[in-house]
Amino acid sequence: MLEGMKKIDEVEWEVPVGYVPGMRVPARFFLSEDLEESLEEGAVHQLANVATLPGIVRHALAMPDIHSGYGFPIGGVAAFREETGIISPGGVGYDINCGVRLLATPLRVEDLTQMRALVEELFRTVPTGVGAESRMRLSARGLEEMLVEGVPWAVREGYGIEADAVHCEENGQMQGADAVPVSKRARKRGMPQAGTLGAGNHFLEVQAVDKVFDPGVAAVYGLEEGQVCCMIHCGSRGLGHQVCTDHLRVLESATRRYGIEIPDRQLACAPVHSPEGEAYFGAMAAAANYAWVNRQVITHEVRKVFSRLFGIEYEEMPLVYDVAHNVAKREVHDTDGRRETLYVHRKGATRAFGPGRVEVPQDYRAVGQPVIIPGSMGSFSYVLHGTGTAMERTFGSTCHGAGRVMSRTAAKKSMPGKEVREALLGRGIYVRATSDASIAEEAPAAYKESDKVVDTVTRAGLSMPVVRLRPLGVIKG
Amino acid sequence: MSFIEVPHPADVKVRVRADDCNTLFAEAARAMFSVMYVTAEDRGVERTLAVSSDDLTSLMVDFLSELLYISEVDRVVFSTFEVEIDGTDLKARAFGEPFDPARHLGGMEIKGVSYSGLGIVRDGEQFCSEILFDV
Numbered sequence: 088m089l090e091g092m093k094k095i096d097e098v099e100w101e102v103p104v105g106y107v108p109g110m111r112v113p114a115r116f117f118l119s120e121d122l123e124e125s126l127e128e129g130a131v132h133q134l135a136n137v138a139t140l141p142g143i144v145r146h147a148l149a150m151p152d153i154h155s156g157y158g159f160p161i162g163g164v165a166a167f168r169e170e171t172g173i174i175s176p177g178g179v180g181y182d183i184n185c186g187v188r189l190l191a192t193p194l195r196v197e198d199l200t201q202m203r204a205l206v207e208e209l210f211r212t213v214p215t216g217v218g219a220e221s222r223m224r225l226s227a228r229g230l231e232e233m234l235v236e237g238v239p240w241a242v243r244e245g246y247g248i249e250a251d252a253v254h255c256e257e258n259g260q261m262q263g264a265d266a267v268p269v270s271k272r273a274r275k276r277g278m279p280q281a282g283t284l285g286a287g288n289h290f291l292e293v294q295a296v297d298k299v300f301d302p303g304v305a306a307v308y309g310l311e312e313g314q315v316c317c318m319i320h321c322g323s324r325g326l327g328h329q330v331c332t333d334h335l336r337v338l339e340s341a342t343r344r345y346g347i348e349i350p351d352r353q354l355a356c357a358p359v360h361s362p363e364g365e366a367y368f369g370a371m372a373a374a375a376n377y378a379w380v381n382r383q384v385i386t387h388e389v390r391k392v393f394s395r396l397f398g399i400e401y402e403e404m405p406l407v408y409d410v411a412h413n414v415a416k417r418e419v420h421d422t423d424g425r426r427e428t429l430y431v432h433r434k435g436a437t438r439a440f441g442p443g444r445v446e447v448p449q450d451y452r453a454v455g456q457p458v459i460i461p462g463s464m465g466s467f468s469y470v471l472h473g474t475g476t477a478m479e480r481t482f483g484s485t486c487h488g489a490g491r492v493m494s495r496t497a498a499k500k501s502m503p504g505k506e507v508r509e510a511l512l513g514r515g516i517y518v519r520a521t522s523d524a525s526i527a528e529e530a531p532a533a534y535k536e537s538d539k540v541v542d543t544v545t546r547a548g549l550s551m552p553v554v555r556l557r558p559l560g561v562i563k564g
Numbered sequence: 565m566s567f568i569e570v571p572h573p574a575d576v577k578v579r580v581r582a583d584d585c586n587t588l589f590a591e592a593a594r595a596m597f598s599v600m601y602v603t604a605e606d607r608g609v610e611r612t613l614a615v616s617s618d619d620l621t622s623l624m625v626d627f628l629s630e631l632l633y634i635s636e637v638d639r640v641v642f643s644t645f646e647v648e649i650d651g652t653d654l655k656a657r658a659f660g661e662p663f664d665p666a667r668h669l670g671g672m673e674i675k676g677v678s679y680s681g682l683g684i685v686r687d688g689e690q691f692c693s694e695i696l697f698d699v
Contacts, residue, residue, distance in 0.1 A: 127573065154573050157680030157696055161574055181676035181698045217600070217673045218639065218663050275637050286673035287699055325636050328675045332629045339679070340618060352621070352679035491573045495672065495699065522670035524602070564673070 088123055089131060098151075098546050102135050107350060109139040116149035119543040125492050125535055126153065133160040136350045140165070141358075142172025144422055144429060148481050150436050151543035152490030152535065156180070158353035161435035164484040166420065167359065169428045173347065174364045175356035176338065176371070178432030180413045181331040183371055184378035185322030187459045188255075188409035189470065190386060193399055194315040196295045199559065205293065205396060206519050206560035212388045213291055214283040216521035216564035221282040223384060230274055233281070234266040237376030241383040248401055251383060253448045255409040256438060256456075259379040263417065265369025269326070270333050273370075277326025277377055282384030286521075286564030288529055289321040290461075291385065294468060297557035304454045304472050304553045308407055316556060317393075318468060319385050320461050322413070323378035330374045334367040359430055368415065368430075375414055382409060407470070408457035410437050412487045418446075420482050431482050439473035439485035439550045447473070458550045460541060463489045463534035464518065464526070464563065465511045468556040469541050476548035485550040489537040495528035502530055518561045525563060567595040576672065576697045581690050585620075588684065588691040589627060589654065590645040596628055596677075597635075597642050597660075599697060602670040604643035607661035611640065615654045620684050623652050624693065628677040631658060639663040672699045
């Protein structure tokens with residue numbers, strides 16, 4: 088373990104005040120002994136920087152998939168008071184509401200006799216990779232409505248079924264979304280991209296439920312061993328990137344004007360209820376709605392493909408749940424014996440609300456929200472459920488994925504994409520991408536093992552395993 | 565080569581060197597496009613742009629962000645750049661070719677240009693900058 092870290096619990100560590108100048112509270116992170124080697128000093132430094140921001144409550148936090156980012160580390164979580172706190176794009180990132188959803192199907196693994204044909208059909212249907220454009224014909228007014236209304240708008244327009252919206256965080260519609268501070272530039276980028284997968288680590292995967300850890304909760308989520316599912320991982324595309332770029336520019340000068348001292352310019356911020364803070368929050372929430380619709384439109388295309396190939400109805404392919412990985416939200420939490428409205432930033436972290444919370448859909452409320460953890464390409468993904476412990480310790484948050492351990496360039500050098508593709512095929516996983524290079528940069532060896540990350544959050548009690556999913560076919564940009 | 569990639573676990577970081585500030589900015593843009601596209605040539609497409617910022621670091625972020633925007637909405641891949649900086653005002657010409665999936669796929673999508681650790685420093689006779697891109 089790095090020098091200066093204080094052990095709090097079996098898998099919980101504290102970065103004491105003073106680790107970097109100006110820390111208002113200690114920082115804490117969760118890490119098991121077998122992940123210690125992967126911890127970067129730079130990431131801990133970034134986490135400590137978060138603890139210097141005004142109005143931060145209790146601790147700056149990081150999940151076991153922590154690694155260096157910009158502004159907040161990836162895996163970072165921080166909550167700020169409404170009255171004295173700030174809002175910062177550095178705690179959200181460029182890909183606003185990058186997230187993941189899981190779609191169930193009535194199919195069993197043995198029904199998928201033509202995996203290659205299915206994956207090729209999905210690849211032809213879902214626009215994928217840099218420069219890919221949507222087949223959706225969106226008017227300026229349509230975009231405006233989408234930004235404010237999110238998934239319910241998409242369902243109304245025919246891109247989903249009624250039950251979809253309630254199985255998204257925030258019902259697929261962030262409160263406070265405002266299209267006005269979404270610039271013309273952001274809209275211009277967003278117009279042709281709704282319903283596109285993008286590139287990088289974004290993917291669409293056909294999976295099978297491989298192992299059930301908690302049959303009771305799995306039944307509540309509608310999942311059982313051997314069942315075929317579909318996972319969709321993508322974000323807000325150019326619209327979200329532009330919202331971040333535009334508002335970062337404004338907040339950069341606002342930070343100085345409000346007399347806020349920050350150790351990293353990427354942590355540019357403004358008081359929650361300042362004009363600049365409110366404009367960013369409104370635009371960010373609108374971009375979050377765009378991302379939900381993006382995943383919703385892709386869901387619609389996936390359902391069309393499955394319906395065509397297997398003769399099943401859309402209603403037989405329910406959305407299990409959709410979680411956001413990069414977002415700031417207005418939430419009510421118990422802090423030191425009182426209920427308080429906080430602005431919770433999660434950057435590469437997942438909300439993990441426990442049983443009883445009103446934000447969890449009625450049909451899941453008794454067991455807590457589903458937490459969807461995508462593995463890296465070729466490795467296991469997981470569904471967990473939120474817990475009361477997460478509510479007490481991490482503002483209802485947990486990890487978001489495996490976390491990289493190798494740069495994309497190093498990954499490309501270590502094994503050519505063709506070899507990665509063939510090795511995965513040897514394990515029964517058919518991968519279809521726009522290029523072999525993009526397969527190489529996402530090679531399984533470039534990531535922490537997702538089971539170790541999941542093991543850490545389980546031991547910490549932040550979320551508990553429900554099922555494990557094995558990849559069968561992957562499409563990526 | 566006036567730029568190299570510095571190892572970074574999650575994103576892409578480049579270190580750029582040049583004899584003067586104008587060339588530093590032009591090379592930073594070239595580095596960014598070499599991350600995004602496997603190939604880029606000057607095939608007759610030209611755009612001009614002007615950016616003003618509060619300081620030189622912001623000017624770098626704003627200049628590269630502007631190029632990302634133009635590249636995406638105009639579907640253009642840039643390869644070479646002429647930059648002229650006066651204080652914190654910048655004028656540039658960018659040269660390239662239309663985006664063609666058959667030629668250009670295989671690079672990385674850059675989501676944003678980060679301020680993290682970004683500075684423009686004198687290193688002996690040269691200007692140097694390290695830029696972190698969110699990919």
